[in-house]
Amino acid sequence: MRIEADLHTHTVASGHAYSTVTEMARAAAEKGLKLIAITDHGPAMPGGPHEYYFGNLSVLPEEIFGVRILKGIEANIQSNGELDLPEKRLKQLDFVAAGIHRYAGYENTSKTEHTEATIRAIKNPLVKMITHPANLYFPVDLLAVVQAAAEYGVILEVNASSFDRFRLGKRGSKELSLKLCCLAKRYGVPLSLNSDAHFHRDVGNIETLSPVIKEAKLSERDIINSSFDLVEAFISRKGAGRQRCVL
Numbered sequence: 001m002r003i004e005a006d007l008h009t010h011t012v013a014s015g016h017a018y019s020t021v022t023e024m025a026r027a028a029a030e031k032g033l034k035l036i037a038i039t040d041h042g043p044a045m046p047g048g049p050h051e052y053y054f055g056n057l058s059v060l061p062e063e064i065f066g067v068r069i070l071k072g073i074e075a076n077i078q079s080n081g082e083l084d085l086p087e088k089r090l091k092q093l094d095f096v097a098a099g100i101h102r103y104a105g106y107e108n109t110s111k112t113e114h115t116e117a118t119i120r121a122i123k124n125p126l127v128k129m130i131t132h133p134a135n136l137y138f139p140v141d142l143l144a145v146v147q148a149a150a151e152y153g154v155i156l157e158v159n160a161s162s163f164d165r166f167r168l169g170k171r172g173s174k175e176l177s178l179k180l181c182c183l184a185k186r187y188g189v190p191l192s193l194n195s196d197a198h199f200h201r202d203v204g205n206i207e208t209l210s211p212v213i214k215e216a217k218l219s220e221r222d223i224i225n226s227s228f229d230l231v232e233a234f235i236s237r238k239g240a241g242r243q244r245c246v247l
């Protein structure tokens with residue numbers, strides 16, 4: 001599976017990532033990617049950027065080294081399902097992803113609560129993608145989440161970093177990701193295979209997802225970031241999140 005876009009990458013601004021926007025873009029260009037979303041963590045993450053960082057992203061050009069740069073965020077879903085950046089800032093961004101993280105304003109402990117918070121984020125019309133929903137730290141009712149994503153036209157991510165040797169069996173698992181992929185296919189929910197790179201070397205690297213891609217029989221039709229044009233079309237939809245996405 002070849003991807004033309006990586007919709008989940010972090011820079012030094014996240015506080016626990018190690019490359020600059022320029023380094024990320026250069027690495028993406030070298031790998032033949034056409035687009036990356038810069039999705040640094042929201043302010044609730046320890047060491048994360050102040051909200052002004054997101055307000056000033058407009059100083060960045062639309063393309064660096066020929067790679068389209070989406071100015072985005074990986075907002076931290078809070079215990080009540082809200083996000084950790086004011087709406088006026090979220091509206092200024094090209095791409096709002098949201099996920100549940102430890103130590104970043106999320107205190108719930110039950111699967112029911114994780115599911116409710118995730119679905120509340122899905123219903124937020126500014127949210128375009130949920131990051132790592134197949135997450136063993138915060139297990140959700142995947143069927144309910146997939147059904148909500150189908151209804152509100154939100155992308156669900158299959159996260160390549162969940163499979164790396166440090167996180168194996170923790171943040172994600174092959175079984176959960178397989179279930180996510182199969183349900184997403186059944187309900188026509190767009191999937192995105194992303195690196196979640198915290199260092200430029202890892203941009204666009206979804207190697208760890210190969211077994212899942214094979215077993216879930218994913219085709220390019222199922223994967224929105226297999227095509228630059230599909231991503232652009234999705235992003236340019238005004239008020240996205242209320243309209244079902246048909247790949």
Ligand SMILES: [Zn+2]
Binds near residue numbers: 074099101
């Ligand atoms: Zn994350």
Ligand SMILES: [Zn+2]
Binds near residue numbers: 008010074131
């Ligand atoms: Zn991330």
